[in-house]
Amino acid sequence: MRADLSLQQSPPFSVPARFLVSAPLFGLLAALVLLWHGPEIITHRWTPEILAVIHFLTLGFLAMSMLGAMMQLIPVLMGIIIPQPVLFSSVIHTPLFLGTLSLGMAWLLQIDQLFIVASALLGFSFYIFIAVAIERLLRSANRHATRSMMLMALLALLITVSLGIYLALGYGGQTETFSHSLTDFHLSWGLLGWVLILIIAVAYQVIPMFQITSEYPAMHRRWIGWIILIAVSGLSVEAIMSMDAIRPLAGMIEPSTITAISSAILACCLLIFATTTLWILHKRLRQLPDTTMKFWQLAMSSLILMTSLWALSTLFDKELPVFLLPVLMIHGFAMTTINGMMYKILPFIIWLHLSVQNKNLRTMDRRESQVKVPHIRKIIPEAAGLWQFRFHLLSLILLVLATVFPTWFYYPAALLLACAQAFLLFNLLKAVYLYNIKADELSDAIGSN
Amino acid sequence: MSDNTSSEILLDVSDLEPPEPLVLTLEAAEQLKPGQYVRMLHRREPCMLFGELGENFSHYQREGFTSAVEVFIWRSDDTVAGSTVRAIVGELP
Incomplete structure (x- = not known):
């Protein structure tokens, strides 16, 4: 990858920070909703309370942090800036934050009009982000696999959001009523398209960079994104065939065969990604203890467990507890990965911005006014990250158990999830506070010139 | 960091x-004395380094023998260091 990049290309600190700090707020909110409502809400998949919890996690935690990370990574890794970054991030962040809250509240308070408000806010935020991000990525001269996979993830996000808005408007009485097959369609594009493809794309960059490993195999980088995209499209065939307009064509293809083949391909991709990641982490060049690596290992183990259970239950036609696979996918894989990456990305961004301002002082021949930039591992201390990891791990174990034995484990699981998210929020806020102190010292030094 | 010869x-x-890697390389570049150059070994192309070196420094990157990437850095106005690097890597592009 050509990398004639400058530290100056990084967007202002507030751009990614507002997204990253907002994410655990929604994680905490999801845990509080679970605690408030009790185990009866996980009796089946479609209770309004569980839909609110799932969307606080997928929109509020996952999408929030993924959009923030993309705003940082597109300029720095792809070498192309997003104009007016502070304004742009406000235009995306505020409606995403309020839209997610509105959507959750629409289910929790059963106010149909809030679905329309949420659809407008989320549609505005996501469609503008997708349009700008795709335009920027297409202009980038970078030809790394991460670029093409980010484009694929954005396409999957576009489909997920469009389906989500259609379904939400159904609750608001604006479109046809709720459809289970369209919901599966929405879920597979969201989790297996947008979330999975983007996490793989970012893993290609951050694992070799921060975990000091070798690169992923070239074949892996070249093909896995395309294969996943095609397989997720295959999963959609059955949902499309169930639509009235297409139903006459249904006899020409056997949708269940396509679904079975697509599921098998996806399962293989998930296992290949997880085992490759575990392997290159195992063979890393520097064998130092590292909290982010524990998050990666946990995430990949969850992905392997989820895929194995999915495959076995399909092969032997056995019913699994309804929330077992979603817990392993959303909390075990996606939230774990993002939580771990936050411990690398946020300190790195803080270091980057303080270094840029120190450099400006050196350029102004004001070396004596520079501030001491803490070592990157001290910005969020390893011990704080490790303790938060332990809470996160315990919350995952208890959530998995709660899907099987809700009466015993539901409340401890929800409580531990709340603790883990509050701890994450505390760690991130402490890092932001440190940045603010140092940034104030620097602006005083520059201002006193 | 080691000083293998008087110039490297x-x-x-x-x-x-x-x-x-970025911090140490910039520090090493800033401390270069006349006739000296930095030979930096890295496992990947150094993201951000070239933008940070600015016009005061010249650089040349190639595939390394013991590492994936090898980067030579010398002060742009130091003709002696420039000639030494040229002699090692052949004519610079």
């Missing part, structure tokens, strides 16, 4: 986590 500052950052 050898800096192996292959197993360091960002931003240490």
Whole structure:
């Protein structure tokens, strides 16, 4: 990858920070909703309370942090800036934050009009982000696999959001009523398209960079994104065939065969990604203890467990507890990965911005006014990250158990999830506070010139 | 970091986590004396380094023998260091 990049290309600190700090707020909110409502809400998949919890996690935690990370990574890794970054991030962040809250509240308070408000806010935020991000990525001269996979993830996000808005408007009485097959369609594009493809794309960059490993195999980088995209499209065939307009064509293809083949391909991709990641982490060049690596290992183990259970239950036609696979996918894989990456990305961004301002002082021949930039591992201390990891791990174990034995484990699981998210929020806020102190010292030094 | 010869500052950052490779390389470049150059060994292309070196420094990157990437850095106005690097890597593009 050509990398004639400058530290100056990084967007202002507030751009990614507002997204990253907002994410655990929604994680905490999801845990509080679970605690408030009790185990009866996980009796089946479609209770309004569980839909609110799932969307606080997928929109509020996952999408929030993924959009923030993309705003940082597109300029720095792809070498192309997003104009007016502070304004742009406000235009995306505020409606995403309020839209997610509105959507959750629409289910929790059963106010149909809030679905329309949420659809407008989320549609505005996501469609503008997708349009700008795709335009920027297409202009980038970078030809790394991460670029093409980010484009694929954005396409999957576009489909997920469009389906989500259609379904939400159904609750608001604006479109046809709720459809289970369209919901599966929405879920597979969201989790297996947008979330999975983007996490793989970012893993290609951050694992070799921060975990000091070798690169992923070239074949892996070249093909896995395309294969996943095609397989997720295959999963959609059955949902499309169930639509009235297409139903006459249904006899020409056997949708269940396509679904079975697509599921098998996806399962293989998930296992290949997880085992490759575990392997290159195992063979890393520097064998130092590292909290982010524990998050990666946990995430990949969850992905392997989820895929194995999915495959076995399909092969032997056995019913699994309804929330077992979603817990392993959303909390075990996606939230774990993002939580771990936050411990690398946020300190790195803080270091980057303080270094840029120190450099400006050196350029102004004001070396004596520079501030001491803490070592990157001290910005969020390893011990704080490790303790938060332990809470996160315990919350995952208890959530998995709660899907099987809700009466015993539901409340401890929800409580531990709340603790883990509050701890994450505390760690991130402490890092932001440190940045603010140092940034104030620097602006005083520059201002006193 | 080791000083192999009077003119070469050898800096192996292959197993360091960002931003240490960048920080150490910039420090080493800033401390170059007349006739000296930095030979930096890294496991990947150094993201951000070239933008940070600015016009005061010249650089040349090639595939390394013991590492994936090898970067030579010398002061742009130091003709002696420039000639030494040229002699090592052949004619610069």
